[in-house]
Amino acid sequence: MSVNRSLSLRRIGAGLVATAVAISLSACSAGGSGSGGSGTADDAATVTVGMAASPAGLDFTTSGGAAIFQALAGNVYEGLVKLDDRGQIQPLLATDWKVSDDGLRYSFTLRDGVKFHDGTAFDADVVKASLERVPQWKANTPSNLAAIDHVEVVSPAQADVVLSKPDSDLLFWLTTVLGSMIAPNSASTMSTTANGTGPYTFVSYEPGVKMKLKRNDSYWGTPAKNAEVDLAYYADASAAANSLRTGETDALFQAEAYDQIDALKSDSKYTVTEGSTQSVVVMPMNEANPALKDVRVRQAITHAIDKDAVLAAATSGHGTVLNGPSAPTDAWFEEFGEAGKHDKDQAEQLLREAGVSDLSLTFTVPNRPYAQAAAQVIQSDLSEVGIKVNLEVQEFPAVWVEKTMTGKNYDLTVTNHIEAHNMTNFGNPKYYWSYDNADVQSAFAEAKAATDDSAKTAAMKKAQQQIVDDAAAVWLYNTPNIVATKASVSGLPTDYYGAGIDFSQVTVSK
Numbered sequence: 001m002s003v004n005r006s007l008s009l010r011r012i013g014a015g016l017v018a019t020a021v022a023i024s025l026s027a028c029s030a031g032g033s034g035s036g037g038s039g040t041a042d043d044a045a046t047v048t049v050g051m052a053a054s055p056a057g058l059d060f061t062t063s064g065g066a067a068i069f070q071a072l073a074g075n076v077y078e079g080l081v082k083l084d085d086r087g088q089i090q091p092l093l094a095t096d097w098k099v100s101d102d103g104l105r106y107s108f109t110l111r112d113g114v115k116f117h118d119g120t121a122f123d124a125d126v127v128k129a130s131l132e133r134v135p136q137w138k139a140n141t142p143s144n145l146a147a148i149d150h151v152e153v154v155s156p157a158q159a160d161v162v163l164s165k166p167d168s169d170l171l172f173w174l175t176t177v178l179g180s181m182i183a184p185n186s187a188s189t190m191s192t193t194a195n196g197t198g199p200y201t202f203v204s205y206e207p208g209v210k211m212k213l214k215r216n217d218s219y220w221g222t223p224a225k226n227a228e229v230d231l232a233y234y235a236d237a238s239a240a241a242n243s244l245r246t247g248e249t250d251a252l253f254q255a256e257a258y259d260q261i262d263a264l265k266s267d268s269k270y271t272v273t274e275g276s277t278q279s280v281v282v283m284p285m286n287e288a289n290p291a292l293k294d295v296r297v298r299q300a301i302t303h304a305i306d307k308d309a310v311l312a313a314a315t316s317g318h319g320t321v322l323n324g325p326s327a328p329t330d331a332w333f334e335e336f337g338e339a340g341k342h343d344k345d346q347a348e349q350l351l352r353e354a355g356v357s358d359l360s361l362t363f364t365v366p367n368r369p370y371a372q373a374a375a376q377v378i379q380s381d382l383s384e385v386g387i388k389v390n391l392e393v394q395e396f397p398a399v400w401v402e403k404t405m406t407g408k409n410y411d412l413t414v415t416n417h418i419e420a421h422n423m424t425n426f427g428n429p430k431y432y433w434s435y436d437n438a439d440v441q442s443a444f445a446e447a448k449a450a451t452d453d454s455a456k457t458a459a460m461k462k463a464q465q466q467i468v469d470d471a472a473a474v475w476l477y478n479t480p481n482i483v484a485t486k487a488s489v490s491g492l493p494t495d496y497y498g499a500g501i502d503f504s505q506v507t508v509s510k
Contacts, residue, residue, distance in 0.1 A: 045508035050249040054233035059190035064139040069177035073500030077196035079179030103166035127159035224504040251485040258316035275481040275494035278420040283474040284433035298471035300350035332460035361411040366396035420498035
């Protein structure tokens with residue numbers, strides 16, 4: 001692949017790949033080859049995978065929440081490029097690309113003979129329509145592709161993506177759901193069905209219960225190793241674990257029954273891996289509340305919270321406590337231990353300096369087990385420094401996405417942002433945490449324009465330091481990717497990089 005710039009455009013960030021590989025080698029190779037049993041693979045098998053959060057709908061251009069693209073991205077919908085199991089950018093619907101010396105033109109050579117599930121041909125016109133429609137999206141941060149000015153159709157087999165300014169993250173964002181190729185005649189029906197080019201066709205979705213995907217026997221690439229994937233959704237983590245034991249499911253992805261992980265590991269009927277993720281469990285503080293505009297109040301809230309206790313309650317200790325907005329696999333990750341230190345006396349002193357007393361806050365909590373467990377600890381910790389917290393449990397994703405994330409109607413909330421590079425949303429003042437700092441926005445712009453990894457990392461670190469100094473949120477912990485399967489099942493990714501989950505490699509031994 002031709003790249004005419006010094007920046008390594010085929011990776012998420014310097015250091016991420018090496019870290020991910022090290023974790024993968026200790027847990028099991030991230031293609032799932034280390035999990036599962038022996039014997040002949042049953043290519044007619046239906047694989048049922050238990051999942052936690054369920055999609056609010058099928059149209060990821062209008063509905064937020066990672067569960068949508070976890071199911072559909074890479075399985076039903078595909079983009080020009082993808083992330084491989086080590087987090088590197090690889091060709092998908094594009095076979096190759098070249099980048100101009102000024103970083104403003106990406107020339108993609110397109111794969112020949114690709115068709116959508118409804119028979120529509122994939123070509124450069126589809127690339128143009130798909131990418132130029134992204135600014136109209138209402139969800140999943142379309143601003144991440146804001147550098148795209150237009151797409152030129154050079155020929156049916158070549159599309160040139162032309163930028164208004166250099167963006168070192170362009171290829172990465174194209175691996176996400178934002179880069180999904182959408183047949184022009186399907187854009188208006190995405191809320192009821194899914195029409196892509198991927199290894200699975202969409203069959204049905206019963207909201208909050210089950211999604212069914214069927215192998216695409218006309219797929220342009222290597223066919224899926226199973227005939228059907230059923231995604232079963234469990235709001236209750238224990239119910240999900242029980243479904244594996246009873247045979248209702250064949251596997252659990254991102255299992256949340258943390259108190260049962262050790263028992264599953266010790267049972268030879270199951271295989272359990274703990275891989276890396278880009279996830280950041282964060283507690284945003286809405287500065288629309290005048291009391292929360294004062295950085296001292298936000299710092300006080302940070303110091304009041306015992307993050308080790310939060311981790312113990314939410315995940316039985318599985319994961320890594322965080323004191324900043326990035327994940328440990330990011331090249332710009334730093335500990336920021338002092339900024340996130342649990343110190344009740346310091347919290348009380350900061351509140352006194354801010355002249356705040358009798359503060360009462362509404363804490364909107366998704367009805368996810370980890371979130372409710374974390375909220376109980378946080379409510380208790382804040383009460384000890386004189387802050388009253390009223391918990392309001394909301395159905396996730398439907399109510400929480402509508403009222404808290406979209407409507408911004410909250411004081412405190414908590415959620416697990418599993419998408420990669422979520423830290424960059426602190427550069428978007430319209431994002432639901434409403435953080436607005438011109439210096440941070442400038443640093444992120446500097447990072448995008450960087451032409452080498454060291455310059456990019458330096459700019460990202462500058463942005464991160466300011467975000468932490470401003471106590472823009474309370475960062476709680478990074479979760480591992482816990483995958484539990486029957487011993488006869490293999491192929492689920494060990495590591496998860498925040499895009500779609502590749503189900504096409506999952507096999508069931510006869």
